[in-house]
Amino acid sequence: MSNAFIAFQKNDDSRCIVEAILEDNPGAMVDDQPSMVKIDVPNRLVIKRETVEEKMGREFDLQELQLHLITISGHLDETDDEFTLSWNS
Amino acid sequence: MDKVFPQTTYEGIKIHDWDKWEDPFRLTMDAYWKYQAEKERKLYAILDGFNQNNGHLSVTDARYINVLKLFLGSTPPLELMAARGFSMMGRQMNGAGPRVACQMQAVDEYRHFQTQIHSISNYNKYYNGMDEFAHQQSRMWYLSDGKSFFDDAITAGPFEFMVAIGFAFEYVLTNILFVPFISGAAYNGDMAAMTVGFSAQSDEARHMTLGLECIKFMLEQDPDNLPIVQRWIDKWTWRGTRKLASVGMMMDYMLPKRIMSFKEAWEMYVEENGGALFKDLARYGITIPKCFGQTIEEKEHVTHQSWIGFYMKPQATPFHTWIPTPDEMDWLSEKYPNTFDKYYRPVLEHLDAQEKAGNRFDNKTAPMNCQVCVSTMKFNEPGDPMEMCFRESIYQGEKFHTCSDHCKEIFDNEPEKYIQTFISSHQVLQGNCEPDGTDVNAADFKPGQNMLDYWKLDKRALGDFNGSEDQKNFAAWREQATKN
Amino acid sequence: MTMLKTLAPYEVKSRDAVENYKGKQLLYVNWERHRMFSRPFVLALPPETLFSVIIDQYMTDCFSYHPDWKQIDWNTVVWQNGNTPFTPDRNKSLKENGIGHKDLIRFRTPGLDGIAGTGY
Numbered sequence: 001m002s003n004a005f006i007a008f009q010k011n012d013d014s015r016c017i018v019e020a021i022l023e024d025n026p027g028a029m030v031d032d033q034p035s036m037v038k039i040d041v042p043n044r045l046v047i048k049r050e051t052v053e054e055k056m057g058r059e060f061d062l063q064e065l066q067l068h069l070i071t072i073s074g075h076l077d078e079t080d081d082e083f084t085l086s087w088n089s
Numbered sequence: 090m091d092k093v094f095p096q097t098t099y100e101g102i103k104i105h106d107w108d109k110w111e112d113p114f115r116l117t118m119d120a121y122w123k124y125q126a127e128k129e130r131k132l133y134a135i136l137d138g139f140n141q142n143n144g145h146l147s148v149t150d151a152r153y154i155n156v157l158k159l160f161l162g163s164t165p166p167l168e169l170m171a172a173r174g175f176s177m178m179g180r181q182m183n184g185a186g187p188r189v190a191c192q193m194q195a196v197d198e199y200r201h202f203q204t205q206i207h208s209i210s211n212y213n214k215y216y217n218g219m220d221e222f223a224h225q226q227s228r229m230w231y232l233s234d235g236k237s238f239f240d241d242a243i244t245a246g247p248f249e250f251m252v253a254i255g256f257a258f259e260y261v262l263t264n265i266l267f268v269p270f271i272s273g274a275a276y277n278g279d280m281a282a283m284t285v286g287f288s289a290q291s292d293e294a295r296h297m298t299l300g301l302e303c304i305k306f307m308l309e310q311d312p313d314n315l316p317i318v319q320r321w322i323d324k325w326t327w328r329g330t331r332k333l334a335s336v337g338m339m340m341d342y343m344l345p346k347r348i349m350s351f352k353e354a355w356e357m358y359v360e361e362n363g364g365a366l367f368k369d370l371a372r373y374g375i376t377i378p379k380c381f382g383q384t385i386e387e388k389e390h391v392t393h394q395s396w397i398g399f400y401m402k403p404q405a406t407p408f409h410t411w412i413p414t415p416d417e418m419d420w421l422s423e424k425y426p427n428t429f430d431k432y433y434r435p436v437l438e439h440l441d442a443q444e445k446a447g448n449r450f451d452n453k454t455a456p457m458n459c460q461v462c463v464s465t466m467k468f469n470e471p472g473d474p475m476e477m478c479f480r481e482s483i484y485q486g487e488k489f490h491t492c493s494d495h496c497k498e499i500f501d502n503e504p505e506k507y508i509q510t511f512i513s514s515h516q517v518l519q520g521n522c523e524p525d526g527t528d529v530n531a532a533d534f535k536p537g538q539n540m541l542d543y544w545k546l547d548k549r550a551l552g553d554f555n556g557s558e559d560q561k562n563f564a565a566w567r568e569q570a571t572k573n
Numbered sequence: 574m575t576m577l578k579t580l581a582p583y584e585v586k587s588r589d590a591v592e593n594y595k596g597k598q599l600l601y602v603n604w605e606r607h608r609m610f611s612r613p614f615v616l617a618l619p620p621e622t623l624f625s626v627i628i629d630q631y632m633t634d635c636f637s638y639h640p641d642w643k644q645i646d647w648n649t650v651v652w653q654n655g656n657t658p659f660t661p662d663r664n665k666s667l668k669e670n671g672i673g674h675k676d677l678i679r680f681r682t683p684g685l686d687g688i689a690g691t692g693y
Contacts, residue, residue, distance in 0.1 A: 002361075002364070002365030002368060002369070003361065003365065004365075005362070007268065009287050009291075033269075033272045033348060033349075034272045034273070034275045034276035034348055035272060035275035035276075035283055035287075036268070036272050036275075036287070063116070063120055063124065064124075066116075066124045066128070066291060066295075067124060067127055067128060067131070067291070068291070069291045069294050070267075070268060070287050070290045070291060070294070071264055071267075071268050071290055071293065071294050071297075072294045072297070072298070073362045073365065073366075074365075075113070075301070075369070076113040076114065076298050077113060078113060078114060078115055087365050087368070087369050088369050088372060095580065096580070099578050099579070099580055100578050101578060246578065320576075394608075394611070397608070397609065397611055397693075398611040398612065401609070401610070401611055431691065432691050432692065432693065433691075433693070435688045435689035435691050435693065436608075436609050436687070436688045436691060436693035439609075439640075439688045440609075450609075450638065452610055452611070452614075452635065452638075453634075453635070454610075454614030454615075454631075454634075454635045455614060455615050456611075456612050456613075456614065456615065457601045457603075457612055457613040457614065457615050457677070465611060465612040466612040466613060467608075467611045467612045469608075474692065475606055475608070475686070475687075475691070475692025476605070476606070476692070477603060477605065477608065477612075477613075479603075479655075479656075479677060479679075481655060481677075484587075485587070487587055487589070487590065487591075487674070487675065488655075488673075488674070488675040488676070489675075490601070490675070490677065502575070502576045502577075503575055503576055503577040504575060505575060505577050505583060505585055506577060508585065508586075508587040508588065508589075509585055509586075509587070509588050510588065511588065512588075512589065514615050515588070515589050515599065515615070516588075518594065518597075518599070518615070518616075518617035519593050519594060519617075520595075536617075
């Protein structure tokens, strides 16, 4: 099984996004590096708009991820409510 | 339609339905401008703050400036080539989906080109060797590998270009250059390179998705596309790997504070991440690139071999080199337990002693280069790190040398392309690399006597780091910054 | 058989054809197991150049920086042109020694394997 991953620049918004990922993805692993954070999840990583909004205390458009994103791994599927990275193997 | 889009058929790729192309990011042009503008505002706020606060004096030590000279002296022209390439692809692709995605990527690449130059401009006020990168791009020996990578890609057809840049360059190269290397820049106190690098890579996430989408699209459209796509993946994974040798060297040798070795970065971003991709693409019949085994063996060697190659040319680069300190060598031993002490430490210690005795290494000879990747011929025979690897092909009665089985195969597949390679040491010997005003027909003309002028190399930027103007100025300015 | 695909007829010349060197030819030289020099060096020389000039001038200028250089027993040196073993005659020219354009001369010095025997 391969890992899907996503990495963000460290800031207040991405701190909330990472918290949301950890809540919605059991088995998520956080790799803290200088000024960036990388999260790996076996096979499928999902970011849910609702959870991010709860952590931030405001409305959140998943396309805002673009502002903090550094890199991703996996096939991307994006809807208004979920941003999913997954491998088919 | 073939008259309007003449380039999408001649490579042999068969497309039946362009509407099947999907943009998983679902990014409209409106949203694109909105988020890109926001990224720019953040980037320039950080850049301004860093510059206003004399940020250049907060980097770990002045050796760090030299990694910027190499990184920001070599990358912007490649971004510009990517911008040109994707502008062309935006014109050539039949479907609306890929046309828009390619146009966005072209704008992104222009943005990277500009922000990198803005990042270097502040350093350029204080340090030498940074101001002639555009002149040097098509002339300097060590910049030939990157230039050749993009020249090869942009002279291919549109689908091969998408595999070369959208897949190999983004997946293999930028994930190392703009992620662990840039994280390392931040670790060394350089907020300017950090914001430029991460902001660029946030676009690269979209670019990788485009490259991957293009590969899936070709494979889903027609089974006949498989062998063509496989050959391109094999070729461009290898070309990306060769280009990475100098990026890895920047991580292992040029960052004064190190966060991870090139080997570790390679394992994380290429072996695991690339491995996941190839496992995934197996459902279409794609196999792991032929070179993968060799890249895994070489990850323990290439950075050391590259640094020795640069160290021995103190009069031919606009950045300084040096021998790692004893504790840095210990770090290298720990990170490269199978190779560093056995092959590389003794020669580095020998060269260090020579430098301290006033006999610093300066190999004045001109290099032999690979006809395909244009790296100097410095890599070892697979399985034997003490032996050099040489391969040769004969084409139309002439010998052509390559650095590896993989470069030889690329040459043999399309020799017409690579017999035109610009190898700077050869061009010097033909009399084609002289400063303006040189009379090459004069009786006493000897080629290559004025290379510094031809390259526009700032003499202050030459030589060992020890004793350099960078070293003295940085120490003096930092002293001023902490005292009245 | 080339796999190159083009939109139109494509006739190109080699950028390094021997006629571009005005009577000279390219020669590469590599000292095996002495990778301190990183890669072979390249020269452009008339084919009439004596092989002794290659050794006494060009190789000495470059390689004498290495502590092994003084230790070489020239009677035991093993020479290759590319991958083919050969025995050069010092007093004959490149041409007479069968050395052509873009040939790579590799020489091995048995018992001398670089700094601390590392191949460097």
